[in-house]
Amino acid sequence: MDTQKWIDKGYDLIVDFGPKIIAAILIWIIGNWIIKMVLKGIRKAMTKANYDESLKKFLLNLITWVFKIVLILVVLGTVGIETTSFAAILAAAGLAVGLALQGSLGNFAGGVLIMIFKPFKIGDLIEAQGEVGIVKEIEIFTTKITGLSNREIIIPNGALSNGNIINYTTEGTRRVDLVFGVGYDSDIKKTKEVFSQVLASNPKVLKDPAPTIAVSELADSSINFVVRPWCTAEDYWNVYFGVTEDVKEALDAAGIEIPYPHAVEIQKEG
CATH class of the missing domain: 1.10.287.1260 (Helix Hairpins)
Structure with a gap:
Protein backbone atom coordinates (compact mmCIF):
# COMPACT_ATOMS: atom_id res chain seq x y z
CA MET A 1 0.00 0.00 0.00
CA LEU A 101 31.75 52.42 -4.88
CA GLN A 102 30.29 55.63 -6.27
CA GLY A 103 33.67 57.26 -6.86
CA SER A 104 35.19 54.08 -8.29
CA LEU A 105 32.25 53.59 -10.64
CA GLY A 106 32.69 57.17 -11.85
CA ASN A 107 36.35 56.44 -12.55
CA PHE A 108 35.40 53.19 -14.29
CA ALA A 109 32.88 54.99 -16.50
CA GLY A 110 35.53 57.61 -17.28
CA GLY A 111 38.02 54.88 -18.20
CA VAL A 112 35.48 53.27 -20.52
CA LEU A 113 34.81 56.61 -22.24
CA ILE A 114 38.54 57.30 -22.64
CA MET A 115 39.18 53.88 -24.15
CA ILE A 116 36.20 54.15 -26.51
CA PHE A 117 36.63 57.72 -27.77
CA LYS A 118 40.46 57.79 -27.47
CA PRO A 119 41.13 61.51 -26.78
CA PHE A 120 44.76 60.40 -26.31
CA LYS A 121 46.87 57.28 -26.52
CA ILE A 122 49.98 55.91 -24.87
CA GLY A 123 52.98 58.08 -25.80
CA ASP A 124 50.97 61.29 -26.32
CA LEU A 125 52.00 64.50 -24.58
CA ILE A 126 48.93 65.85 -22.80
CA GLU A 127 47.96 68.54 -20.33
CA ALA A 128 45.09 67.71 -17.96
CA GLN A 129 44.06 68.37 -14.36
CA GLY A 130 46.88 70.90 -14.01
CA GLU A 131 49.55 68.35 -15.03
CA VAL A 132 51.65 68.00 -18.18
CA GLY A 133 53.26 64.74 -19.17
CA ILE A 134 53.52 61.79 -21.54
CA VAL A 135 50.83 59.11 -21.25
CA LYS A 136 52.41 55.99 -19.80
CA GLU A 137 49.45 53.69 -19.16
CA ILE A 138 45.65 53.82 -19.53
CA GLU A 139 43.87 51.62 -17.01
CA ILE A 140 40.21 51.06 -16.19
CA PHE A 141 40.17 53.38 -13.18
CA THR A 142 43.25 55.62 -13.61
CA THR A 143 45.63 56.98 -16.22
CA LYS A 144 49.36 57.22 -15.53
CA ILE A 145 51.47 59.94 -17.13
CA THR A 146 55.16 60.70 -16.80
CA GLY A 147 55.67 64.35 -15.87
CA LEU A 148 58.30 66.59 -17.39
CA SER A 149 60.54 66.05 -14.35
CA ASN A 150 60.17 62.26 -14.71
CA ARG A 151 57.47 62.04 -12.02
CA GLU A 152 54.79 59.38 -12.28
CA ILE A 153 51.42 61.13 -12.08
CA ILE A 154 48.26 59.08 -11.53
CA ILE A 155 45.00 60.80 -12.51
CA PRO A 156 41.55 59.29 -11.78
CA ASN A 157 39.72 58.65 -15.04
CA GLY A 158 36.49 60.21 -13.73
CA ALA A 159 38.12 63.61 -13.30
CA LEU A 160 40.17 63.17 -16.47
CA SER A 161 37.18 62.39 -18.70
CA ASN A 162 35.13 65.29 -17.28
CA GLY A 163 37.87 67.92 -17.54
CA ASN A 164 39.70 69.71 -20.32
CA ILE A 165 42.40 67.72 -22.09
CA ILE A 166 45.04 69.35 -24.28
CA ASN A 167 46.74 66.83 -26.55
CA TYR A 168 49.98 68.29 -27.91
CA THR A 169 50.79 65.20 -29.98
CA THR A 170 47.64 64.90 -32.11
CA GLU A 171 48.61 67.52 -34.68
CA GLY A 172 52.27 66.48 -34.71
CA THR A 173 53.64 70.03 -34.39
CA ARG A 174 53.67 72.69 -31.68
CA ARG A 175 54.22 76.43 -31.66
CA VAL A 176 56.78 77.77 -29.19
CA ASP A 177 55.66 81.14 -27.84
CA LEU A 178 58.58 83.32 -26.71
CA VAL A 179 58.74 86.99 -25.74
CA PHE A 180 61.97 89.05 -25.79
CA GLY A 181 62.39 92.68 -24.80
CA VAL A 182 65.03 95.06 -26.18
CA GLY A 183 65.91 98.65 -25.38
CA TYR A 184 64.08 101.60 -26.95
CA ASP A 185 67.22 102.70 -28.77
CA SER A 186 67.37 99.37 -30.63
CA ASP A 187 66.69 99.20 -34.35
CA ILE A 188 63.51 97.19 -34.90
CA LYS A 189 64.48 95.91 -38.35
CA LYS A 190 67.93 94.82 -37.20
CA THR A 191 66.45 93.10 -34.14
CA LYS A 192 64.05 91.15 -36.32
CA GLU A 193 66.96 90.06 -38.53
CA VAL A 194 68.80 88.76 -35.46
CA PHE A 195 65.76 86.72 -34.41
CA SER A 196 65.34 85.37 -37.96
CA GLN A 197 69.00 84.28 -38.12
CA VAL A 198 68.70 82.48 -34.77
CA LEU A 199 65.62 80.57 -35.92
CA ALA A 200 67.13 79.75 -39.31
CA SER A 201 70.25 78.31 -37.70
CA ASN A 202 68.30 75.98 -35.40
CA PRO A 203 67.79 72.62 -37.18
CA LYS A 204 64.80 71.72 -34.99
CA VAL A 205 62.80 74.79 -36.02
CA LEU A 206 60.43 73.98 -38.89
CA LYS A 207 60.43 76.04 -42.06
CA ASP A 208 56.73 75.30 -42.64
CA PRO A 209 54.75 76.75 -40.98
CA ALA A 210 56.95 79.81 -41.03
CA PRO A 211 57.80 81.38 -37.67
CA THR A 212 56.25 84.65 -36.57
CA ILE A 213 58.37 87.60 -35.43
CA ALA A 214 56.55 90.81 -34.51
CA VAL A 215 56.48 93.73 -32.09
CA SER A 216 53.85 92.89 -29.47
CA GLU A 217 54.12 95.71 -26.96
CA LEU A 218 55.76 99.04 -26.26
CA ALA A 219 56.33 98.44 -22.55
CA ASP A 220 57.58 100.85 -19.90
CA SER A 221 61.25 100.07 -20.42
CA SER A 222 61.43 97.79 -23.47
CA ILE A 223 60.15 97.00 -26.92
CA ASN A 224 58.72 93.48 -26.62
CA PHE A 225 58.87 91.05 -29.54
CA VAL A 226 56.92 87.82 -29.91
CA VAL A 227 59.01 85.07 -31.49
CA ARG A 228 56.93 82.02 -32.43
CA PRO A 229 58.76 79.18 -34.17
CA TRP A 230 57.15 75.79 -34.94
CA CYS A 231 58.64 72.39 -34.16
CA THR A 232 57.64 68.77 -33.69
CA ALA A 233 55.94 67.93 -30.39
CA GLU A 234 58.92 65.99 -29.08
CA ASP A 235 61.35 68.87 -29.84
CA TYR A 236 59.31 71.51 -27.99
CA TRP A 237 61.55 71.97 -24.95
CA ASN A 238 64.77 71.66 -26.98
CA VAL A 239 63.58 74.53 -29.20
CA TYR A 240 62.28 76.55 -26.25
CA PHE A 241 65.53 76.43 -24.29
CA GLY A 242 67.83 76.44 -27.33
CA VAL A 243 66.27 79.49 -28.99
CA THR A 244 66.18 81.39 -25.69
CA GLU A 245 69.91 80.85 -25.16
CA ASP A 246 70.83 81.57 -28.78
CA VAL A 247 68.80 84.81 -28.79
CA LYS A 248 70.67 86.11 -25.76
CA GLU A 249 74.05 85.42 -27.37
CA ALA A 250 72.96 86.83 -30.75
CA LEU A 251 71.62 90.06 -29.22
CA ASP A 252 74.84 90.53 -27.24
CA ALA A 253 76.92 89.97 -30.39
CA ALA A 254 74.81 92.49 -32.32
CA GLY A 255 75.14 95.09 -29.57
CA ILE A 256 71.40 95.14 -28.89
CA GLU A 257 70.62 95.79 -25.25
CA ILE A 258 68.24 93.67 -23.19
CA PRO A 259 66.81 96.01 -20.53
CA TYR A 260 67.05 95.09 -16.89
CA PRO A 261 66.09 96.94 -13.71
CA HIS A 262 68.52 99.64 -12.58
CA ALA A 263 68.90 100.90 -9.06
CA VAL A 264 69.39 104.65 -8.70
CA GLU A 265 71.12 105.83 -5.51
CA ILE A 266 70.45 109.41 -4.45
CA GLN A 267 72.68 110.90 -1.82
CA LYS A 268 71.69 114.03 -0.02
CA GLU A 269 74.44 116.26 1.34
CA GLY A 270 74.05 117.04 4.98
Whole structure:
Protein backbone atom coordinates (compact mmCIF):
# COMPACT_ATOMS: atom_id res chain seq x y z
CA MET A 1 0.00 0.00 0.00
CA ASP A 2 2.76 2.44 1.01
CA THR A 3 4.89 1.42 -1.97
CA GLN A 4 2.09 2.13 -4.39
CA LYS A 5 1.52 5.48 -2.73
CA TRP A 6 5.14 6.51 -3.26
CA ILE A 7 5.03 5.26 -6.85
CA ASP A 8 1.94 7.39 -7.48
CA LYS A 9 3.60 10.44 -5.92
CA GLY A 10 6.72 9.88 -8.04
CA TYR A 11 4.60 9.57 -11.13
CA ASP A 12 2.76 12.79 -10.25
CA LEU A 13 6.09 14.59 -9.73
CA ILE A 14 7.35 13.36 -13.09
CA VAL A 15 4.15 14.45 -14.79
CA ASP A 16 4.20 17.85 -13.05
CA PHE A 17 7.91 18.68 -13.15
CA GLY A 18 9.25 16.49 -15.96
CA PRO A 19 8.26 18.86 -18.78
CA LYS A 20 9.47 21.85 -16.76
CA ILE A 21 12.85 20.25 -16.10
CA ILE A 22 13.20 19.25 -19.75
CA ALA A 23 12.23 22.78 -20.78
CA ALA A 24 14.72 24.25 -18.30
CA ILE A 25 17.52 22.02 -19.66
CA LEU A 26 16.67 23.01 -23.23
CA ILE A 27 16.55 26.70 -22.26
CA TRP A 28 19.95 26.36 -20.54
CA ILE A 29 21.54 24.68 -23.58
CA ILE A 30 19.98 27.02 -26.14
CA GLY A 31 20.59 30.05 -23.91
CA ASN A 32 24.28 29.26 -23.55
CA TRP A 33 24.55 28.82 -27.32
CA ILE A 34 22.84 32.18 -27.91
CA ILE A 35 25.10 33.87 -25.35
CA LYS A 36 28.15 32.38 -27.07
CA MET A 37 27.00 33.68 -30.48
CA VAL A 38 26.16 37.14 -29.10
CA LEU A 39 29.52 37.40 -27.33
CA LYS A 40 31.27 36.34 -30.54
CA GLY A 41 29.52 39.15 -32.43
CA ILE A 42 30.31 41.69 -29.71
CA ARG A 43 33.97 40.58 -29.70
CA LYS A 44 34.19 41.06 -33.48
CA ALA A 45 32.59 44.50 -33.24
CA MET A 46 35.01 45.55 -30.50
CA THR A 47 37.98 44.28 -32.50
CA LYS A 48 36.76 46.14 -35.59
CA ALA A 49 36.32 49.32 -33.52
CA ASN A 50 39.88 48.85 -32.21
CA TYR A 51 38.90 48.76 -28.55
CA ASP A 52 41.67 48.64 -25.99
CA GLU A 53 42.46 45.00 -25.09
CA SER A 54 41.98 45.49 -21.34
CA LEU A 55 38.64 47.25 -21.91
CA LYS A 56 37.55 44.52 -24.32
CA LYS A 57 38.24 41.73 -21.81
CA PHE A 58 36.56 43.60 -18.97
CA LEU A 59 33.40 44.39 -20.95
CA LEU A 60 33.15 40.84 -22.31
CA ASN A 61 33.42 39.39 -18.81
CA LEU A 62 30.84 41.86 -17.51
CA ILE A 63 28.41 41.11 -20.35
CA THR A 64 28.93 37.37 -19.90
CA TRP A 65 28.02 37.53 -16.21
CA VAL A 66 24.94 39.65 -16.89
CA PHE A 67 23.72 37.19 -19.53
CA LYS A 68 24.44 34.21 -17.28
CA ILE A 69 22.50 35.71 -14.35
CA VAL A 70 19.52 36.47 -16.61
CA LEU A 71 19.66 32.93 -18.02
CA ILE A 72 19.79 31.38 -14.54
CA LEU A 73 16.75 33.42 -13.47
CA VAL A 74 14.85 32.31 -16.58
CA VAL A 75 15.75 28.65 -15.94
CA LEU A 76 14.67 28.87 -12.29
CA GLY A 77 11.41 30.51 -13.31
CA THR A 78 10.78 27.75 -15.85
CA VAL A 79 11.20 25.07 -13.17
CA GLY A 80 8.69 26.92 -11.02
CA ILE A 81 10.97 28.56 -8.46
CA GLU A 82 9.90 32.07 -7.50
CA THR A 83 12.56 34.45 -8.88
CA THR A 84 11.10 37.73 -7.63
CA SER A 85 13.01 37.46 -4.36
CA PHE A 86 16.23 36.69 -6.24
CA ALA A 87 15.77 39.74 -8.44
CA ALA A 88 15.04 41.91 -5.39
CA ILE A 89 18.18 40.66 -3.64
CA LEU A 90 20.30 41.30 -6.73
CA ALA A 91 18.84 44.80 -7.11
CA ALA A 92 19.47 45.61 -3.45
CA ALA A 93 23.01 44.26 -3.65
CA GLY A 94 23.66 46.26 -6.81
CA LEU A 95 22.36 49.44 -5.17
CA ALA A 96 24.51 48.89 -2.07
CA VAL A 97 27.61 48.23 -4.14
CA GLY A 98 26.88 51.25 -6.34
CA LEU A 99 26.58 53.57 -3.34
CA ALA A 100 29.70 52.16 -1.70
CA LEU A 101 31.75 52.42 -4.88
CA GLN A 102 30.29 55.63 -6.27
CA GLY A 103 33.67 57.26 -6.86
CA SER A 104 35.19 54.08 -8.29
CA LEU A 105 32.25 53.59 -10.64
CA GLY A 106 32.69 57.17 -11.85
CA ASN A 107 36.35 56.44 -12.55
CA PHE A 108 35.40 53.19 -14.29
CA ALA A 109 32.88 54.99 -16.50
CA GLY A 110 35.53 57.61 -17.28
CA GLY A 111 38.02 54.88 -18.20
CA VAL A 112 35.48 53.27 -20.52
CA LEU A 113 34.81 56.61 -22.24
CA ILE A 114 38.54 57.30 -22.64
CA MET A 115 39.18 53.88 -24.15
CA ILE A 116 36.20 54.15 -26.51
CA PHE A 117 36.63 57.72 -27.77
CA LYS A 118 40.46 57.79 -27.47
CA PRO A 119 41.13 61.51 -26.78
CA PHE A 120 44.76 60.40 -26.31
CA LYS A 121 46.87 57.28 -26.52
CA ILE A 122 49.98 55.91 -24.87
CA GLY A 123 52.98 58.08 -25.80
CA ASP A 124 50.97 61.29 -26.32
CA LEU A 125 52.00 64.50 -24.58
CA ILE A 126 48.93 65.85 -22.80
CA GLU A 127 47.96 68.54 -20.33
CA ALA A 128 45.09 67.71 -17.96
CA GLN A 129 44.06 68.37 -14.36
CA GLY A 130 46.88 70.90 -14.01
CA GLU A 131 49.55 68.35 -15.03
CA VAL A 132 51.65 68.00 -18.18
CA GLY A 133 53.26 64.74 -19.17
CA ILE A 134 53.52 61.79 -21.54
CA VAL A 135 50.83 59.11 -21.25
CA LYS A 136 52.41 55.99 -19.80
CA GLU A 137 49.45 53.69 -19.16
CA ILE A 138 45.65 53.82 -19.53
CA GLU A 139 43.87 51.62 -17.01
CA ILE A 140 40.21 51.06 -16.19
CA PHE A 141 40.17 53.38 -13.18
CA THR A 142 43.25 55.62 -13.61
CA THR A 143 45.63 56.98 -16.22
CA LYS A 144 49.36 57.22 -15.53
CA ILE A 145 51.47 59.94 -17.13
CA THR A 146 55.16 60.70 -16.80
CA GLY A 147 55.67 64.35 -15.87
CA LEU A 148 58.30 66.59 -17.39
CA SER A 149 60.54 66.05 -14.35
CA ASN A 150 60.17 62.26 -14.71
CA ARG A 151 57.47 62.04 -12.02
CA GLU A 152 54.79 59.38 -12.28
CA ILE A 153 51.42 61.13 -12.08
CA ILE A 154 48.26 59.08 -11.53
CA ILE A 155 45.00 60.80 -12.51
CA PRO A 156 41.55 59.29 -11.78
CA ASN A 157 39.72 58.65 -15.04
CA GLY A 158 36.49 60.21 -13.73
CA ALA A 159 38.12 63.61 -13.30
CA LEU A 160 40.17 63.17 -16.47
CA SER A 161 37.18 62.39 -18.70
CA ASN A 162 35.13 65.29 -17.28
CA GLY A 163 37.87 67.92 -17.54
CA ASN A 164 39.70 69.71 -20.32
CA ILE A 165 42.40 67.72 -22.09
CA ILE A 166 45.04 69.35 -24.28
CA ASN A 167 46.74 66.83 -26.55
CA TYR A 168 49.98 68.29 -27.91
CA THR A 169 50.79 65.20 -29.98
CA THR A 170 47.64 64.90 -32.11
CA GLU A 171 48.61 67.52 -34.68
CA GLY A 172 52.27 66.48 -34.71
CA THR A 173 53.64 70.03 -34.39
CA ARG A 174 53.67 72.69 -31.68
CA ARG A 175 54.22 76.43 -31.66
CA VAL A 176 56.78 77.77 -29.19
CA ASP A 177 55.66 81.14 -27.84
CA LEU A 178 58.58 83.32 -26.71
CA VAL A 179 58.74 86.99 -25.74
CA PHE A 180 61.97 89.05 -25.79
CA GLY A 181 62.39 92.68 -24.80
CA VAL A 182 65.03 95.06 -26.18
CA GLY A 183 65.91 98.65 -25.38
CA TYR A 184 64.08 101.60 -26.95
CA ASP A 185 67.22 102.70 -28.77
CA SER A 186 67.37 99.37 -30.63
CA ASP A 187 66.69 99.20 -34.35
CA ILE A 188 63.51 97.19 -34.90
CA LYS A 189 64.48 95.91 -38.35
CA LYS A 190 67.93 94.82 -37.20
CA THR A 191 66.45 93.10 -34.14
CA LYS A 192 64.05 91.15 -36.32
CA GLU A 193 66.96 90.06 -38.53
CA VAL A 194 68.80 88.76 -35.46
CA PHE A 195 65.76 86.72 -34.41
CA SER A 196 65.34 85.37 -37.96
CA GLN A 197 69.00 84.28 -38.12
CA VAL A 198 68.70 82.48 -34.77
CA LEU A 199 65.62 80.57 -35.92
CA ALA A 200 67.13 79.75 -39.31
CA SER A 201 70.25 78.31 -37.70
CA ASN A 202 68.30 75.98 -35.40
CA PRO A 203 67.79 72.62 -37.18
CA LYS A 204 64.80 71.72 -34.99
CA VAL A 205 62.80 74.79 -36.02
CA LEU A 206 60.43 73.98 -38.89
CA LYS A 207 60.43 76.04 -42.06
CA ASP A 208 56.73 75.30 -42.64
CA PRO A 209 54.75 76.75 -40.98
CA ALA A 210 56.95 79.81 -41.03
CA PRO A 211 57.80 81.38 -37.67
CA THR A 212 56.25 84.65 -36.57
CA ILE A 213 58.37 87.60 -35.43
CA ALA A 214 56.55 90.81 -34.51
CA VAL A 215 56.48 93.73 -32.09
CA SER A 216 53.85 92.89 -29.47
CA GLU A 217 54.12 95.71 -26.96
CA LEU A 218 55.76 99.04 -26.26
CA ALA A 219 56.33 98.44 -22.55
CA ASP A 220 57.58 100.85 -19.90
CA SER A 221 61.25 100.07 -20.42
CA SER A 222 61.43 97.79 -23.47
CA ILE A 223 60.15 97.00 -26.92
CA ASN A 224 58.72 93.48 -26.62
CA PHE A 225 58.87 91.05 -29.54
CA VAL A 226 56.92 87.82 -29.91
CA VAL A 227 59.01 85.07 -31.49
CA ARG A 228 56.93 82.02 -32.43
CA PRO A 229 58.76 79.18 -34.17
CA TRP A 230 57.15 75.79 -34.94
CA CYS A 231 58.64 72.39 -34.16
CA THR A 232 57.64 68.77 -33.69
CA ALA A 233 55.94 67.93 -30.39
CA GLU A 234 58.92 65.99 -29.08
CA ASP A 235 61.35 68.87 -29.84
CA TYR A 236 59.31 71.51 -27.99
CA TRP A 237 61.55 71.97 -24.95
CA ASN A 238 64.77 71.66 -26.98
CA VAL A 239 63.58 74.53 -29.20
CA TYR A 240 62.28 76.55 -26.25
CA PHE A 241 65.53 76.43 -24.29
CA GLY A 242 67.83 76.44 -27.33
CA VAL A 243 66.27 79.49 -28.99
CA THR A 244 66.18 81.39 -25.69
CA GLU A 245 69.91 80.85 -25.16
CA ASP A 246 70.83 81.57 -28.78
CA VAL A 247 68.80 84.81 -28.79
CA LYS A 248 70.67 86.11 -25.76
CA GLU A 249 74.05 85.42 -27.37
CA ALA A 250 72.96 86.83 -30.75
CA LEU A 251 71.62 90.06 -29.22
CA ASP A 252 74.84 90.53 -27.24
CA ALA A 253 76.92 89.97 -30.39
CA ALA A 254 74.81 92.49 -32.32
CA GLY A 255 75.14 95.09 -29.57
CA ILE A 256 71.40 95.14 -28.89
CA GLU A 257 70.62 95.79 -25.25
CA ILE A 258 68.24 93.67 -23.19
CA PRO A 259 66.81 96.01 -20.53
CA TYR A 260 67.05 95.09 -16.89
CA PRO A 261 66.09 96.94 -13.71
CA HIS A 262 68.52 99.64 -12.58
CA ALA A 263 68.90 100.90 -9.06
CA VAL A 264 69.39 104.65 -8.70
CA GLU A 265 71.12 105.83 -5.51
CA ILE A 266 70.45 109.41 -4.45
CA GLN A 267 72.68 110.90 -1.82
CA LYS A 268 71.69 114.03 -0.02
CA GLU A 269 74.44 116.26 1.34
CA GLY A 270 74.05 117.04 4.98
